[in-house]
Each structure stands twice: as C-alpha cells, then as structure tokens.
Amino acid sequence: MKKFFLFLLITNAIFSQQETDSISIIKIDTLIVAKDSIKTPVVKEFFTDNDLKLIDSLLVDEKFSSPLIDTLEYVIDDKDIKGNYNPVLTTDLMKIRLASLNEKTPFNLAFNPALEKVINGYLRYRKKYYPALMAKAKYYFPMFEQYLDQYDIPLEMKYLAIVESALRPKIRSRVGASGIWQFMYGTGKQFDLKVSSYVDERYDPVKSTIAACKYLSQLYRIFGDWDLALAAYNSGPGNVTKAIKRSGGFKNYWNIRPYLPTETAGYVPAFYATMYIFEYANEHNIYSELPQFFNFQTDTIQVKRTISFDQISETINVDEKVLSFLNPAYKLDIIPHIKDRNYAVRLPSNKIIDFLDKEQELYALADLDDAKREKPLPKYFEMDKRIRYKVQSGDYLGKIANKFGVRVSNIKQWNGLKTSNLKIGQRLYIYPKRIR
Numbered sequence: 082m083k084k085f086f087l088f089l090l091i092t093n094a095i096f097s098q099q100e101t102d103s104i105s106i107i108k109i110d111t112l113i114v115a116k117d118s119i120k121t122p123v124v125k126e127f128f129t130d131n132d133l134k135l136i137d138s139l140l141v142d143e144k145f146s147s148p149l150i151d152t153l154e155y156v157i158d159d160k161d162i163k164g165n166y167n168p169v170l171t172t173d174l175m176k177i178r179l180a181s182l183n184e185k186t187p188f189n190l191a192f193n194p195a196l197e198k199v200i201n202g203y204l205r206y207r208k209k210y211y212p213a214l215m216a217k218a219k220y221y222f223p224m225f226e227q228y229l230d231q232y233d234i235p236l237e238m239k240y241l242a243i244v245e246s247a248l249r250p251k252i253r254s255r256v257g258a259s260g261i262w263q264f265m266y267g268t269g270k271q272f273d274l275k276v277s278s279y280v281d282e283r284y285d286p287v288k289s290t291i292a293a294c295k296y297l298s299q300l301y302r303i304f305g306d307w308d309l310a311l312a313a314y315n316s317g318p319g320n321v322t323k324a325i326k327r328s329g330g331f332k333n334y335w336n337i338r339p340y341l342p343t344e345t346a347g348y349v350p351a352f353y354a355t356m357y358i359f360e361y362a363n364e365h366n367i368y369s370e371l372p373q374f375f376n377f378q379t380d381t382i383q384v385k386r387t388i389s390f391d392q393i394s395e396t397i398n399v400d401e402k403v404l405s406f407l408n409p410a411y412k413l414d415i416i417p418h419i420k421d422r423n424y425a426v427r428l429p430s431n432k433i434i435d436f437l438d439k440e441q442e443l444y445a446l447a448d449l450d451d452a453k454r455e456k457p458l459p460k461y462f463e464m465d466k467r468i469r470y471k472v473q474s475g476d477y478l479g480k481i482a483n484k485f486g487v488r489v490s491n492i493k494q495w496n497g498l499k500t501s502n503l504k505i506g507q508r509l510y511i512y513p514k515r516i517r
Contacts, residue, residue, distance in 0.1 A: 215369035217248040232294040250409035262293040285410035308334035316345040390414040
C-alpha cells in the first residue's frame with residue numbers, strides 16, 4: 082500500500098518522538114467529496130517570475146535533495162489507526178463539523194476518510210500536548226493575524242506555523258530549515274531574511290512572518306488556490322506543477338495528492354487537522370494553559386551599542402530566559418550595534434521605562450565588561466550568496482571551511498554529508514561569509 086508521512090507538531094517538551102507511523106493513502110476514486118463542495122482554483126500560468134524559479138530550485142536543492150530528509154522528525158506512525166482503529170469522533174459528526182469549517186474558509190475542507198483518520202489520530206494520541214501549544218498561540222497568533230490581514234491572506238494560515246514548528250522560534254530541522262516558518266537559508270534570503278554571526282532573522286517571529294506572507298502571496302498568485310499554495314510552501318511550486326500535470330490536469334489538492342512528494346501528501350492534512358482541533362478545542366475539552374506573555378504586553382527599543390542579555394538582566398532585573406524567549410533572533414544572546422542597522426531589544430512593557438532610566442548605566446557596564454574581556458566578541462559578518470565549489474586535489478573539509486570562513490559542520494549540513502570523505506570533482510554548496 083502507498084504510505085504518506087504526516088507532519089508532526091514538534092515541540093521540545095511537547096510531542097514525544099515516534100519513529101515509524103504510517104497512514105494509508107486513500108485512492109482518489111474512494112474520496113467522499115461532494116462536487117459542490119470543491120472550491121475550484123483559478124490556476125495562473127506557472128513560473129513567469131524568475132524569483133520564484135530561484136526560490137523553487139533553492140528549496141528543492143536544499144530541503145529535499147539531502148539524504149537527511151529520510152530522517153525528518155515529522156514522521157509519525159499510527160499503528161492503532163491502521164489496526165484497532167477506534168475513532169474519537171463519529172463519521173457523521175466529523176462531516177458536519179468539517180462542512181461548517183469549510184463554509185468559513187477558502188480552504189477545501191471537504192470530508193474524506195484520510196483526513197478523518199488524521200484528525201482522530203491527533204485527538205487520540207496528541208490531545209494532552211495542545212494546552213501548552215495553545216498558550217504559545219495566544220502570544221504569537223495576534224501578530225500573525227496582523228500581517229496575514231495586511232497581505233490579504235486567510236487568517237487560518239496562522240495554523241501553518243504550528244505544523245511547521247509547533248511555534249518554536251529557535252527550532253532548526255536536520256536539513257537546516259529554521260524558525261517558526263521553517264525557512265531554508267536560500268529561500269529566506271530571497272525574502273530579505275538576513276543571517277550574520279550575531280543575528281538569524283529566520284528566528285525573528287515578526288520578520289519571518291512577513292517573509293512567510295510574501296512567499297505565500299506569491300504562491301497564491303501562481304496557483305490561485307490556498308490549498309495548492311500550502312503544498313507549494315512545503316515542496317516548492319515546481320513539484321505542485323508536476324503533480325497537476327501528472328494527475329491529468331486536476332487542480333484540486335485531493336486529486337493531485339497521490340502525485341505529490343510523500344512529505345507533502347501528509348502536510349496539508351496535518352494543517353487541516355490542526356485547524357480543526359484549534360477551532361473545536363472546547364468541544365473536546367482542550368483548554369489553553371496560561372500564557373507566559375501576551376504580545377501586547379511587550380515592546381521594543383533600539384540599542385545604541387552592542388550589549389548582551391546578561392548585562393540587560395543585571396541592570397534592569399529581567400530574567401535572561403525571558404529575554405531569550407522575546408528575542409530569539411540573537412544567536413549569541415548579544416544584541417549588536419551596527420552602522421545602518423537598527424537592532425532592537427523586545428522587553429516586557431513594564432521594563433521599558435527601567436531600560437530608558439538606566440540606559441547609560443547599562444552601556445557603562447558593557448564598556449567595563451569589554452575592557453575586562455580576555456577574548457574579544459566575535460566580529461560581525463554576514464553570509465553571502467551561495468556558491469557551488471568543485472573539490473580539488475588536496476582539498477579536505479577543514480581546508481575548504483577555512484577558505485570560505487565557515488565551519489566544517491556547516492558544509493556537512495548544507496550538503497547532507499554523513500562523513501568527511503570527499504572526492505575530486507565533487508560539487509559542494511557553500512555560503513561564504515564576509516567581514517562587515
């Protein structure tokens with residue numbers, strides 16, 4: 082039987098890892114979908130935009146060409162669903178609720194047995210993890226909705242961030258996709274997400290959300306359908322275009338699903354299941370924990386010199402863990418001050434006045450720490466554009482890494498290398514660094 086991988090909601094202390102779950106793909110001729118429930122997309126001509134061609138090639142090269150894709154942490158195995166399947170919801174009630182959601186959204190939430198199993202599997206095996214996830218959502222969702230509305234994207238798209246990252250802003254997949262919206266380096270760069278020795282804007286919730294909105298908007302302009310835009314966000318527009326052609330020209334997600342990469346075949350159902358559980362949480366006795374913060378309880382202020390989280394913590398008495406949560410883009414817990422770059426620190430609103438009152442004291446402490454420091458702070462540099470390097474005689478990973486100012490581990494990750502062995506003529510993708 083055909084299998085598909087279902088994207089798991091990954092959290093650190095949330096979601097236990099299960100290695101080998103599978104759910105059977107339902108053949109297209111068994112789908113129970115009423116004709117009048119299909120929301121027909123208006124599909125535009127594909128790849129008229131050179132940037133999208135580049136985005137697609139970067140995503141496919143970096144995310145799906147790596148052998149690490151086989152070990153993605155998103156795979157789950159619902160053996161009980163396949164065998165002793167005891168649904169939490171009756172089929173009739175599931176149909177009613179999905180029909181109600183379908184009327185409210187531009188997504189195609191028509192009932193089918195595959196989606197029914199995914200939703201019931203989440204409710205049976207993942208229910209206890211949602212209260213903590215919902216607490217995070219109370220912090221992030223208002224900000225997501227602000228930008229989704231600004232870019233005229235359905236507000237329900239906020240649930241995509243749960244499927245991507247379980248709302249963990251500092252998460253990094255084994256293939257290098259990073260942040261709440263899981264941008265690969267190259268794709269993020271296409272949408273102005275900068276990466277330096279101090280800052281990775283893929284981890285910045287606001288900037289990465291804006292980038293995700295831009296990307297989703299472009300994908301929608303290509304396909305004219307939000308379900309297909311979702312699939313393309315995961316696998317690249319090229320794979321969706323191929324699936325449409327292989328299906329005989331169908332433009333409905335459920336009809337092209339058997340022709341999509343296995344990872345993407347489970348991705349959209351995971352999104353639907355997440356949407357269902359959040360929208361019907363109370364009916365399943367799922368209630369949010371108390372959030373650590375609400376977004377409106379925080380504010381930002383620009384810094385005038387390089388300072389660290391521990392210096393801020395010492396000066397205005399803010400827990401460093403709070404600073405790390407509110408400022409995930411700063412990789413070294415240091416906020417740099419760079420000419421023509423306006424870096425800011427996000428603080429609890431009630432600490433903004435304290436920061437302003439003690440700002441000079443804070444900078445004096447930073448000066449004192451710098452004077453006493455044996456080893457200087459790392460230099461600020463940014464990753465440049467990707468190059469393709471051909472391995473020469475006498476090359477080894479350490480030599481190549483030193484040549485381009487990167488780490489051996491970086492080169493291995495970018496190219497999916499499991500060992501340090503190289504062959505003459507082998508091609509390596511490298512993102513050189515340059516001093517600024």
